Amino acid sequence: MSSPLRQLAVDCGIELSFQGSDGVAHGTDDDTVLAILMALGVPIDRAATAPDVLRARRSARVRRVVDPVLVHRQGRTGSVAVTLPEHTDIRRIAITIDFEDGDTLTERLIPAIVGRSHAEDVDGARFHRYQVDLAALRPEPIPAGYHEVALDIPGSTVAEAWRRARLIGAPPCPQAQRVWGVFLPLHALRSDDDWGIGSYTDLAELGRWIDSLGGDLVGGLPLYPSFLEPPIDPSPYRPVSRLAYNELFINPSSLPELAATPGACHLLGSSEFTSRLEAAHLAATVDYETVAGLRRQVLQPMAEFFFSGPSPRRDACDAFFTLYPELQAYATFRAQREGGTSAESAAAVNYHLYCQWAAAEQLEEAARTLPLYGDLPIGVHPDGFDPFWSPISFATELEVGAPPDSFFSGGQRWGFPPLQPHGIREDGYDHVVNVLHRAFRHSAYLRVDHVMGLQRLYVIPAGADAQHGAYVRYQPDELHALVSLEAHRAGAVVVGEDLGTVPDGVRERMAADHMLRSWVFQFESSTSDPLPAPPSPVLASLGTHDLPRFAAHLWGEDLDEQEASGQLDEQEVAAARAGRARWRSSLLGTLATADHRDDAETTAGALRGCLLHLSRSPADVVLADLEDVWGEHEPQNRPGTGPEAGNWRRRGALTLAQAITDETTTSLLSDINLERIGANL
Numbered sequence: 001m002s003s004p005l006r007q008l009a010v011d012c013g014i015e016l017s018f019q020g021s022d023g024v025a026h027g028t029d030d031d032t033v034l035a036i037l038m039a040l041g042v043p044i045d046r047a048a049t050a051p052d053v054l055r056a057r058r059s060a061r062v063r064r065v066v067d068p069v070l071v072h073r074q075g076r077t078g079s080v081a082v083t084l085p086e087h088t089d090i091r092r093i094a095i096t097i098d099f100e101d102g103d104t105l106t107e108r109l110i111p112a113i114v115g116r117s118h119a120e121d122v123d124g125a126r127f128h129r130y131q132v133d134l135a136a137l138r139p140e141p142i143p144a145g146y147h148e149v150a151l152d153i154p155g156s157t158v159a160e161a162w163r164r165a166r167l168i169g170a171p172p173c174p175q176a177q178r179v180w181g182v183f184l185p186l187h188a189l190r191s192d193d194d195w196g197i198g199s200y201t202d203l204a205e206l207g208r209w210i211d212s213l214g215g216d217l218v219g220g221l222p223l224y225p226s227f228l229e230p231p232i233d234p235s236p237y238r239p240v241s242r243l244a245y246n247e248l249f250i251n252p253s254s255l256p257e258l259a260a261t262p263g264a265c266h267l268l269g270s271s272e273f274t275s276r277l278e279a280a281h282l283a284a285t286v287d288y289e290t291v292a293g294l295r296r297q298v299l300q301p302m303a304e305f306f307f308s309g310p311s312p313r314r315d316a317c318d319a320f321f322t323l324y325p326e327l328q329a330y331a332t333f334r335a336q337r338e339g340g341t342s343a344e345s346a347a348a349v350n351y352h353l354y355c356q357w358a359a360a361e362q363l364e365e366a367a368r369t370l371p372l373y374g375d376l377p378i379g380v381h382p383d384g385f386d387p388f389w390s391p392i393s394f395a396t397e398l399e400v401g402a403p404p405d406s407f408f409s410g411g412q413r414w415g416f417p418p419l420q421p422h423g424i425r426e427d428g429y430d431h432v433v434n435v436l437h438r439a440f441r442h443s444a445y446l447r448v449d450h451v452m453g454l455q456r457l458y459v460i461p462a463g464a465d466a467q468h469g470a471y472v473r474y475q476p477d478e479l480h481a482l483v484s485l486e487a488h489r490a491g492a493v494v495v496g497e498d499l500g501t502v503p504d505g506v507r508e509r510m511a512a513d514h515m516l517r518s519w520v521f522q523f524e525s526s527t528s529d530p531l532p533a534p535p536s537p538v539l540a541s542l543g544t545h546d547l548p549r550f551a552a553h554l555w556g557e558d559l560d561e562q563e564a565s566g567q568l569d570e571q572e573v574a575a576a577r578a579g580r581a582r583w584r585s586s587l588l589g590t591l592a593t594a595d596h597r598d599d600a601e602t603t604a605g606a607l608r609g610c611l612l613h614l615s616r617s618p619a620d621v622v623l624a625d626l627e628d629v630w631g632e633h634e635p636q637n638r639p640g641t642g643p644e645a646g647n648w649r650r651r652g653a654l655t656l657a658q659a660i661t662d663e664t665t666t667s668l669l670s671d672i673n674l675e676r677i678g679a680n681l
Contacts, residue, residue: 004050009033011057012042013421013473015456021405021501028470035461036470039397040420062122064162065151068425071481072134072142074171076512079114079131082151086119086126094152095137097167100145105138109151112136134167142169144488146433166428170481172514176445176493176537176620180676181217181373182210182669183541184626185636186249187234187286187648189220190655196280196291199251200362202656207370209660214673217445219373219623221545221636221648223249223363227381228292229337234648237377237449238415241385242435244330245359247352248291252298255358256313263301273297285649296351303354304347317357326389326434327356333385360441367442373495373623374443376435378450378457379416390431392423398459401466405501408640411466418457421474432482440490445621447539451496451515452506454479476509484513495539495621499523511537516620521610522547527579530587531610533617540619542610542628545636550610550628551603554587556580557633600631608668615675624672629665630654 006016009028014036017027030047037044044053062083070080084090093109115131134149135142147167156163189198189206207218224239225246226232239246258264267273273294280290306314321328331352338348366372379400380386387394394417402412424432439446448454455476460469487494495516498506510517519538525531534540542550548558556577563573591609593602607628614622627636630653637647652659659665 003030003047004054005030005033005047008042008044008050008054008057009037009470011054012037012040015471015473018403018471019501020403026403029468032461032464032468032470035464036398036459036472039395039459039461040422040472041395059122062120062127063158065153065156065158066149066163066165068165069428069475069478070134070149070165070167071477072167072169073481074141074144074169077133079133082109082130082132083127084130084153086128088153088156090130092154095132096150096152097134097137098148098150099143100147101143107137142167144169144171144485146428146485168478168481168485170485171488172512173484173487173494174491175514176516177216178620178676179216180615180622180624180672181215181219181445182206182626182629183219183373183623184652185221185236185545185648186223187221188627188636188650188652190652192655192657193253194281195277195294196283197248197286197288199254200249200359200366201251201254203249203363203372204366204369205656207366207372209656210669211370213666213669214677215370215669217371217373217621219445219447220375222375222377222449224377226288227383228288230289231643232288232292233643234286234288235643236375236648238379238381239377239384240334240381241330241389242377242380243326243386243389243438245327245356245363247299247355247359248288248295250295250299250355250358250362252295252302254362255302257302257306258298261302261305264298267297267301284651285646286651288649299355299358300347300351303351306354307350317353320357320360321353328353329389330385331356333388363442367444371444372442373445373447374439375447376439376449378453379414379418382415382417386431386435387417390427392427393419393431394423395420395459397462399462400453400457401460401469402458402500403469404467408466411460411469412640413460413466418459418472419474421472425475425478429478429482432479433486436482436486440486440492443490443492445493445495446487447495447497447518448483448515449497451498451510452500452502454483455503455506455509476505480509480513483515493621499544518544519619520544520547521614522553525583525587527583527586530583530590531613534614534619536618537620539621539623540614540617541623542607542614542625546639548635549632550607550625551631552633552635554584554603554606556584561638603631604664608671611668611672612675615672616678622672622676624669626659626665627652629668630659630662 009016014033017025020026034047044050066082090110094106095109096106098104112132112134113130114133117129119126119128147169149165149167151163186198186203189202191202210218222236223246224242225244226234227240252258277294280287331349334352335345335348387396396417398418400414400416400418404411456471456473458469459472460466483494495518496510497518499518517538519534519540521542552558559573559576559580562568568576588606591606593605593609611624632653634650636650638645654662
């Protein structure tokens with residue numbers, strides 16, 4: 001029998017063992033268990049107190065009448081649990097549902113009871129758990145939305161909070177159509193007049209072009225803000241906030257305040273500024289510090305002008321922040337980090353307010369041009385705004401990562417804290433809902449990064465290495481319901497990133513919610529089956545931002561890097577190269593493409609053949625990476641490395657104007673469109 005400490009861990013959602021990518025079960029030691037329990041806010045500082053803590057938790061759980069969050073799935077049968085003392089007269093209990101639309105329903109509980117579990121004894125008292133079908137309380141279906149449930153129990157001394165719950169009425173996600181689109185990180189998007197980084201207005205132009213070719217969506221990396229103070233870490237997967245907008249992508253030239261701000265106009269016309277702008281424009285990689293400085297030099301005086309007096313646009317801005325007060329708090333947070341005098345701090349607040357509104361405005365315009373495929377990262381920077389804004393929602397003494405595997409023998413640390421499983425639930429998931437609101441605000445398609453995180457995350461205590469962590473469970477039915485409800489409200493398709501180690505139940509829940517899976521050619525293609533057909537429902541692509549480029553993978557250039565970095569020894573890399581050569585020969589033979597090493601035509605032919613094969617498949621969405629189409633060999637990100645590797649900085653080989661007139665690019669994208677149309681007939 002396991003110790004009280006390990007029983008407590010299970011009770012708190014900590015998995016004591018897991019199956020690694022090697023197929024072997026790995027256990028979690030007691031020191032790690034204790035450290036995680038403490039980091040989750042469990043009132044324990046040594047193993048000896050575990051029995052008392054466990055007993056108190058179980059007592060509180062049984063005495064609570066309803067869980068803090070309940071889920072009703074539209075179109076599915078199901079029930080929720082109500083726990084009551086044994087001698088409670090259930091005939092006298094009433095249940096009230098306050099619906100989001102203002103309607104209220106009050107009925108007797110007993111007609112909705114569909115079952116009762118065995119009695120449970122706690123502290124000398126006996127309790128029964130009843131299964132209640134809320135849909136039986138009224139003839140109309142429970143509507144989609146966030147509702148409040150309360151039970152009236154005559155004579156009960158149970159606290160009101162334990163008799164109330166948030167009810168999530170969740171329909172499934174909208175189903176995808178057979179569509180196609182392109183992928184390009186916004187920082188990599190180049191135009192004839194960019195400032196060294198892509199902009200929201202460039203994104204709109206890209207959308208117009210893809211729309212003209214018959215495409216349905218444009219995707220990129222997450223569009224959230226990063227810390228811009230040195231040393232800059234531009235990773236879009238460790239943003240300052242999942243509630244705010246990235247000011248680096250604002251195009252100042254498209255804002256009406258520019259013409260009315262003499263200081264900004266004078267600066268744009270100065271030779272010194274023009275010289276710096278030209279250098280940033282011509283650079284092969286994004287110099288974030290320089291770009292941030294250039295943007296701010298122009299946007300700061302524009303913000304000062306904007307807030308200097310009333311105007312219709314100022315009224316619209318005020319209304320925006322009334323609707324999204326968290327962004328006003330975000331502006332203050334960023335200004336406070338910058339320090340300065342009171343006057344400088346006030347000016348900084350106005351600057352960040354103006355940037356948030358302008359960024360939202362320009363991103364909205366881009367989304368109207370062509371539907372956007374957004375990306376919701378799994379976490380935020382540990383020093384970011386979100387843990388400050390909603391401290392109950394984060395376990396800041398833990399770090400999310402991955403256990404050791406064949407690629408990373410020491411495991412991985414991802415550099416951000418997990419959501420606090422108990423905290424987010426007790427708060428009715430308010431923070432999670434706000435994050436989803438922001439994600440779906442401009443996304444017709446949304447990729448949920450590491451979708452397994454809706455069920456569990458691998459967490460590492462502060463000060464420990466990645467080998468000494470454990471998986472912590474969440475309430476997947478509730479989190480999935482939140483995603484489904486918000487997707488339904490936005491009319492958006494959800495794509496779950498389900499690559500890597502996927503625990504049981506994840507893909508079943510995705511299917512039930514109509515979420516698309518991620519199907520990646522590099523993972524699915526093999527020597528025996530070089531051109532597998534993607535099934536449905538999936539989003540199909542050749543690779544991801546974390547994988548080698550198609551050209552690099554085709555010729556085994558990624559293996560050279562793994563040998564140079566020490567990931568593979570001489571024998572391993574020789575075997576890997578031989579295997580890659582066999583796969584390449586099989587693929588090129590199936591495509592009837594000649595195998596000529598370093599031949600650009602061979603690479604382009606293989607790329608075309610693979611993309612058109614995906615386009616003819618049953619896949620619901622096909623995504624073509626423009627950097628693959630342009631023959632790029634270098635990746636945007638090398639997992640396991642940091643800013644020193646130049647991650648998230650590479651700019652595209654072609655400007656948008658060049659791509660529009662490039663016959664190879666337009667021909668391939670047009671043929672993808674024709675194949676998708678043909679597959680729809």
